[in-house]
Amino acid sequence: MAALIRSLRAVRSLRGLGSAVVVKTCPASRYGGLRRGFHRAALFASDSKSDQTVPPPSHHEHFQAQEPRQGSSTFSTEQASASDPGTQHEDPWPNTSYQDQSGEQAEDYETEDQLQARILTAALEFVPQHGWTVEAIAAGAETLGLSAASAGMFDNGAGDLVLHFVGQCNVQLTEILAEEHNQVQLGQAEKKKTADFLRHAVETRLRMVIPYIDTWPQAMSLLLLPHNIPESLKHLSTLVDDIWYYAGDRSTDMSWYTRRAALTGIYNTTELVMVQDSSPDFEETWAFLDNRIRDVVNMANTAKQVQATGEAVVQGLMGAAVTLKNITGVNQRR
Numbered sequence: 001m002a003a004l005i006r007s008l009r010a011v012r013s014l015r016g017l018g019s020a021v022v023v024k025t026c027p028a029s030r031y032g033g034l035r036r037g038f039h040r041a042a043l044f045a046s047d048s049k050s051d052q053t054v055p056p057p058s059h060h061e062h063f064q065a066q067e068p069r070q071g072s073s074t075f076s077t078e079q080a081s082a083s084d085p086g087t088q089h090e091d092p093w094p095n096t097s098y099q100d101q102s103g104e105q106a107e108d109y110e111t112e113d114q115l116q117a118r119i120l121t122a123a124l125e126f127v128p129q130h131g132w133t134v135e136a137i138a139a140g141a142e143t144l145g146l147s148a149a150s151a152g153m154f155d156n157g158a159g160d161l162v163l164h165f166v167g168q169c170n171v172q173l174t175e176i177l178a179e180e181h182n183q184v185q186l187g188q189a190e191k192k193k194t195a196d197f198l199r200h201a202v203e204t205r206l207r208m209v210i211p212y213i214d215t216w217p218q219a220m221s222l223l224l225l226p227h228n229i230p231e232s233l234k235h236l237s238t239l240v241d242d243i244w245y246y247a248g249d250r251s252t253d254m255s256w257y258t259r260r261a262a263l264t265g266i267y268n269t270t271e272l273v274m275v276q277d278s279s280p281d282f283e284e285t286w287a288f289l290d291n292r293i294r295d296v297v298n299m300a301n302t303a304k305q306v307q308a309t310g311e312a313v314v315q316g317l318m319g320a321a322v323t324l325k326n327i328t329g330v331n332q333r334r
Helices: 002-053 059-083 112-130 135-142 150-151 158-185 195-206 216-223 229-246 255-275 280-297 304-330
Strands: none
Touching: 002 304, 112 135, 112 150, 112 158, 135 150, 135 158, 158 195, 158 216, 195 229, 195 255, 195 280, 216 255, 229 255, 255 280
16 A cells, blocks of 8 residues: 555656656747747848848949840841841941943042043143144043043143143152152162252153153243243242252251252253254253253352352243243244
8 A cells, every 4th residue: 555655656746747847848949939030030131131232233234234135136137137138238338439321330439630630641642743732632532532522621721731741740750759769768779969869850850851842842832821820830849849858958048049049940941952952862951951050069158159049040031931932933023
């Protein structure tokens, strides 16, 4: 009996111990649930905070992000258009070609000045036959497939033909002198002395007239007409200045004017001698040129010599005018 009572007491004590364990463990589980809830809330808060701290992409970043996509779409469009032969592309450059009356396409448009230059250049072939006249211009126009009435494009008539030839010769001489200057700079040729260079330049320019020497007095008379004098003097001053430039003259004092004035007189007088020279290969003309060039090179820059140079130029020009009138027959009595 006593053993039974002790066993009952042991069962009761075990039950009390179990309830105590249950009571103590329940708050722990409750606290664990709360801890997990706080942990989840913290994770949610951190996620929302990270979403808020990252700024949205700017317009520039968005454009850069979309640009590769646009490039790929453009590339695909170009591939599609290239694969489709019927697709038309718009040319970004304007079409400068034009269609004439015959229906033919011409790529380059020719201006009126360019057309006139072509006609005058073609007319030089007929100068020995027709002289420096409008007839030569008309013949040159016909060789280009144009009407003879195209000669009416030139208001100055034969004067335009002579001035065109003079300008063309000056450009040709400048190209020759520039090429020789480049050869000297590169060490491929020796530099000429001033006297030799001036003689070479003037002789080279005058030799361009030899194919038209029989009709050149007529051309000189046209250049002396009042309405042609300004343009004629412009060509002459350009010629003389280019010769002195490639001769190495870089003076900035009065010698700049005296040298050019002296060379102008030499060129004009030598040209007059040339149209009257009948010696083989114009030997007398080149001998006259040698003497005049030597005088210019040896000339000092004094006031007396400047005055003498000016008087020589004036006398040379006056003598040129009188001689030219005699050659062309203006001073002949009728």
